[in-house]
Amino acid sequence: MKKANHQLIILVCIIFCFTTATFANDDPLPSWNEGESKEAIFSFVNKITNKNTSSYIQPAERIAVFDNDGTLWAEQPMYVQLVFAIDRVKQLAPEHPEWKNKYPFDAALEGDINKLLKNGNRSLMALIMASHAGTTTDEFSTIVKNWLSSAKHPKTGRSYTDMVYLPMLELLTYLRSNDFHTYIVSGGGVEFMRPWIGKVYGIPPEQVIGSSIKTKFIMKNGEPVLMRLPEINFIDDKEGKPIGIHQHIGRRPIAAFGNSDGDLQMLQWTMSGEGKHFAMIVHHNDAKREWAYDRKSHIGHLDKALDEAKSKGWTIVDMKTDWKQIYITKKVSH
């Protein structure tokens, strides 16, 4: 009898282990705690992929759009692209002695972020123009890749591409496994994102929508190149996001993911189409593991979109309680 009991316990253990392992493997969002946000994601995907319901949506129409800064990777204490622009201004400074006494370049060279940000977007634009133009598109791609392979975050000391949110990576993969087409729709520069986004998010260059400067087609040593010009082409932020989505995709997304007021119009546009839709806002409220900011932050300002999300019942991710883990564990090799 004792032996039989022993065997029974072992058997139960084996079954339990197998079941747990199976459940663990079956969960496509293991870094998400059980709760309203996780349930809302599953519920939406189950509804639109079930052929037997009126909510069913064809795979071709399963367009999901993701903001990047603050939605897929960290954006504090300042946008990664701004750090890149400052580093590039420093690198180019020897060719521009006049920058020493010219705002906003002086602020960038001194590393004085408050001084740099005091004029809002205008000074950032001047910095972007000077640091992002003057090369071919191919050269710029190499410059971005080289920078990312060595740059480190000032607080965590990690590579920027290692500060990608694991729960969001799981979400991207989960949606794609359900035949969604995942797009980035970011205020950031499209040519700043494309060189690394394939490796990091599994998103191909043709599914990246972003801000851009103009380019010019010229022949250089008998070969055609696209030269990057110091002139704004498109700002993919706020009202620009639905415009960029329409220009690029020509279909209305059925799911949108953002974290700031810059994403509000993209969320509104997504939620106003026919059929089932899904809108989600990542709320940064975890000062310990990441950052806590919303209505009063200059970076990732979240105010109107938070109110609208609450009033319309959009999913608000509570980073502190919804996410088991924030960043990816594995380093991304460049």
Added chain:
Amino acid sequence: MKKANHQLIILVCIIFCFTTATFANDDPLPSWNEGESKEAIFSFVNKITNKNTSSYIQPAERIAVFDNDGTLWAEQPMYVQLVFAIDRVKQLAPEHPEWKNKYPFDAALEGDINKLLKNGNRSLMALIMASHAGTTTDEFSTIVKNWLSSAKHPKTGRSYTDMVYLPMLELLTYLRSNDFHTYIVSGGGVEFMRPWIGKVYGIPPEQVIGSSIKTKFIMKNGEPVLMRLPEINFIDDKEGKPIGIHQHIGRRPIAAFGNSDGDLQMLQWTMSGEGKHFAMIVHHNDAKREWAYDRKSHIGHLDKALDEAKSKGWTIVDMKTDWKQIYITKKVSH
């Protein structure tokens, strides 16, 4: 012996019929006559899809770009979109009594094409602005679809979407069956093309690149809409084509198909990347079954690109001898 002979003949016939049927079914380009053009297409596709050679190209990189007017459908005696613009000006004329005495609207209302074209693109632009703006993007899509469902070509009496080239449709299908991603890159308006291009060419809206006017995101009766503005956003022609391709796809195509000087830079851009590439020009030299035009034509002007194609050994499709049949036989239902 006689009976045996008889049986042998039947057997040979059966084998012959089977073989012929098999060959016919196996040919992905049945409307193309055997010849250099057809061979060049097969040779290129075989090389880049063969994993055992150094020419192999990953499916993700198999981007093929197609001009539309004159490459995929007829463009004579004038671009279909221009016919649409004239019809729309006529429709809107009662709201604009001033158009009667204002160029180029007077020319459009009188149906005087020579007068309309005498100022080149500038008058066409004025016509496009007036006839393509002032609606939401959704409304414009419906307007285009409705127009196409009833408009007839002045010479053939066929629907414009029935004047698509069968050999090119076969080519699109053949490339896609070899994991190519087929894109339209046209000087025509992206929003004029997207409403019908899925049904006619099997190309989804996100793979259509074209000229565009600006849009504005506004709230209309509490719902977000994109209003079409009478302001040029992007001209996807000549140097604009590689720029549009880079903005939209972010990869260099490996195959490009055009028919006029407006496609030259797209062809150059495609041919200057690394690895194997393919460039093709459709040469309209079949006055009997279609039209014959090149160096002296205002529509589909082909001069420099023809010289460059010849000097660089690009494939030049001789419509008269390369194509068994020009247009599709089946009507496209709208």
